Amino acid sequence: MTDTAVIELVEHAPAIGRPLPDAVGRALAASRIVDAAPDPYTAGQWVLRAGSKVGAVTLNVPDCAPVTVRIVPKVPIARLFFLLGYSLDSRGWRDEQVEVAEHRDLLPALAQAAERQIDRALRQGLLQGYRDAEETSLVVRGRIREAEQIRRHFGATLPVEIAYDEFTTDIPENRILRATVERLLRLPGVARDVRRRLLHQRARLADITPLVPGQALPEWHPTRLNSRYHQALHLARVVLTDSSPEHAAGALRIDGFLFNMNKLFEDFVTTALCEAYRGTDHSCRLQDPHHLDEARTIRMKPDFVLYGPDRCPHAVVDAKYKKEKPDGYPDADLYQMLAYCTALGLPEGHLVYAKGNAPHTAHQVRHAGTIIHQHALDLDQAPDGLLGEIRSLAHVIAADPPV
Template sequence: ALAEAGREEEDASRFLTITRRGGRKALKVSNWVGVLAVGEHVIEVLPKPAANREEGRQMLLAMLRTAYPGAFRLFTEHGFSPEKMPLYEAFMQLFVESVEHVVRRGLRHDYVEVEENRRYFAGRLLVAPHIRINRGLHHKVYTAHDEFIADWPANRLLRAGLELVLRRSGGDVQRRARQLVFAFQDVPPSRNVDADIRRLRVDRMMQHYEPALSWARWLLKGLGPFAPDEGARVRSVLFPMERVFQHYVGFLLRLKIGNLELEPSRRLLKSTHRYMMRPDYRFKHNGSQMIGDAKWKLLDAGSIKIRQADLYQLYAYGRMCLNGGERRLFLFYPETGGMPGEEYEYNDDTALKLRIVPTPLPKGQSFNFRDLANNLFQRMGLSI
């Protein structure tokens, strides 16, 4: 059934392929991590370097904290252990905690235009519907006026997310969601999620809503290659692992280098903006200019095989973006057992130096991001 659902989805070919393992059909997932729900089945897609499921959950959630700090902000403030529960349940718990934070701060109300056929005049008269509806009813007027109410898009999305949690979760998460529904008793669930998302207006007074709204969108509409409508068989909360790893490496570098830049695009050809150069990181350290790229690819410790395209790409970045002085290039890969860090020099007159950097990953319960950053710097051959 899972294989059939994967075949039916138009977008599945982007990351999901059907293969065979041990004589049975299996799904192979590429470059995405998170949760894939197919009917009643829930598949957890975890990072490959993890030794077991619990370590995979812990590693993924730690890296997501660096890639999506807004949505995972409350996770850093509370002490629950999401790696010990199913990943989808952990996502729902993070959503419930973010809604609890909103309720503690107070539900935001907004002025919403309400049309109503009433016995007294309020607001402005809607002439056309008044004539059509109230022909012969001289005691009524059809008007529109603004009311300061909680029934507006942001709250409707949160209510819809809570209703989804009530249907799909159990235990403590479901109990807390049921309690929160009482705070939304004057707010109906969203009847059109897409329309309410388009109508969202999030200003600086609503910053406490941002984590909850992020989770509501992800749970209601999906995240990743699948973005199904209501009733679809396949739903997902999947994160692009390449991007997550890029943010994770950037997070560690920023702990050591405050002025780390995500390099703006540069034109490769003078006559057009179609071909742009965009390295992941550009920074300076002790007078040296440096550029780095992060690749989520597991390298074999016995024989490091790097794509020539990656080497040419980084070489082009160095030629175009670095001028004068010592120039160093870095390719960051996830650490695998026994993978060495190696340094090379390009065989030309540029004096560009390239180092392959095995990036330490957040494993175990006692990891510390600052210790990981120090470890990364040492592997880059830089002074701490």
Template sequence: MIRRTLFEWQPIAYGEDPATQIPVWAADRLAAVARKSPLGGENGGRILAHGRSALRAGQVVGVIAATNCTLEILPKIDVAAGGEAATQGQIRQKLVHLLAVAMDIDIDGGTLTTLGWQQDNLLEILIRLFSLKLIDALRQGMPRHYIEREEDMATLRGRLDVTRQFTRLAANPARLACRFDELSPDIAINRIMRAAVDRLRRISQSADNQRRLAELAFAYADITPVPRQALRWDAVRLDRTNARWKDLLALARLILGERFQTSSMGEQTGFSLLFEMNTLFEEYIGRMLRRALAGSGLSVHLQGGRLYCLEAADDGRRTFQTRPDILIKRGGEVVHIVDTKWKRIASRIDDPKQGVSQADVYQMMAYGQLYGCGALTLLYPHHDALRSLPGTLSRHRVGRTAQRLHLASVDIADHKSVTGQLRALLAAPADSIV
């Protein structure tokens, strides 16, 4: 079994040397799974670029599994110095924290200590997290709702279905056409949990995870199996009696491919659990901004606005719709626009433009013009090479306008301080509007 871990943008060689390379057949199978993913772009290159002698990871992280081989791709996040296993374990923990915030999942400290950050890859960690939380929830009882049933019985139960009684049962008066409500566990939320358990049993390679999943499969044996595409997410209703299942539903959405990631299953295609870091970083920052600005009178809107750049002079037809990552509003007024970029901004010594894309600057100028907003921020993940503290890295006047474009960074490795960093960033100097 071939198992490897690498970081985004890092290559992994393939060939005949088992000490430094993975086998050619493993590279071919992993690249084939990447090509099947909607996140892969042309020939799967956004996930794995298949070169002549190496695979190179892109900006999509997660796990790719094929027959007899698994590849884990981790994001580049600066953590405290340590050995290879310790570093990878810390980064997995940070990535799970990003996912938990982005999907509004509460992970308690006791659970975090049991997840095997250094021993297992990201997939097995998420499987362990889901199975432990599901076992704990089932100890308090499986959700049940009243559902309407129809059954032909010897004695009346519930109400008599007169139409069925005098049509289908007209020749058999010994049976009564009954309609009644029955408290049943065979409901949408339990069918979703069974689907998640069934999927994870097929892909987990951990003996401990398989043992827990077997116990869960037994608990859900009487629940109707439903194909993933036919699951009724809209039929799930959370209230005070079943609120503890909120986190499990979010994890099930993650496992079954509802958000941020793509998964594929099958004998030939293998399995992938992949996350586009630009999207994940944006969602994380948006949710942390909401926490940071709570009670301030400001509201945070992700992928909002949707104003158009152009309007035809003859018929008024509009084109080139905009979707700023994050709009910060006071009432109905946009007071700050934040665009998140998952890339390593350079220090000024290395690059006068600090690695900022010209297209990104033009985009922010257009946002400022369309939304009438003078405070614009391009926000990047902080890293040690910047040789500065997280926060505003530089400030720029946009042409001869009153607009100000700030380049800033946030240290997501120190998750306990992120809300404070964002609050300080927006509480800004005199040339900022917020």
């Protein structure tokens, strides 16, 4: 077996040089997993820099040894899972449900957390439910599909085209869990004991119909009957989302899992703000669609818009995990927020960053008077402190006087 080379990077850390075959370097650059470019001063070396994606992927390039790129988040793994869990289920998530404090790497922690939740879900046996079934039969059950009976059998009595509700374990919830187990077994870096337990879960789900790769996940709805599945299904959605770069481009194959910290931070901030305003006379809308121009041709979707009792916009918030790159459009975040405030008719707007990525300050726009606040949220603290900081921020935002 060919040994796999491992390259470890840290999220948003300075670029480093690593010797790589050109084919692997070009594959990394094309995948946009990290920023990759040939070193202009050293032949055979590539300069690599991680952005906001964290996790691990393995690249299998023809005629080259496999290469695993592992990107370590700056926040502790336990804190990352708190952000994730709270975003998925702010009222039902408990930090102790996912025991990942002993892990430094994301993928082993994700695999262990998901396996434990699946095991808890299946401990009482596979959930059963009704599903719509259609078949050709010699016995009538359910209802006869008259149009299909005529089309296929030209009025013959038997066989019969029927439709009925089947009580079975082959339901969306179990199909999602089986797909999750299969996905986790293909991830690099999963510990041997976790892999063994995942194989046990796969055996439990052996009679469940596999999902077709590329198709949308089947829909499920939280109810009292499937409550023991909720946490497992929330984590399953994360494992099976398109943030998992598992694809084959020509002869190249990429297996792994990546979290986008930008999206994770945005989801957490907006979810926590919604929770902070729960029970008040304010209402919240996420990704609220608006237009910048009178002709309604320039669309805009602020992350979070707070509406007052009069149902008019009261405040606008955008969550930015990291400040816009200095070599990009200068201060693009501020211009974007100014556009939001102008279109919504608000005198103030709020940008929320992770602490260390932007200063805590405010800017008053010349000739307009609009004030743009930059808030710094400290992720390096216990969940209670973090949520307390969000509640304080919500109080400040709601206190802004509308025009």
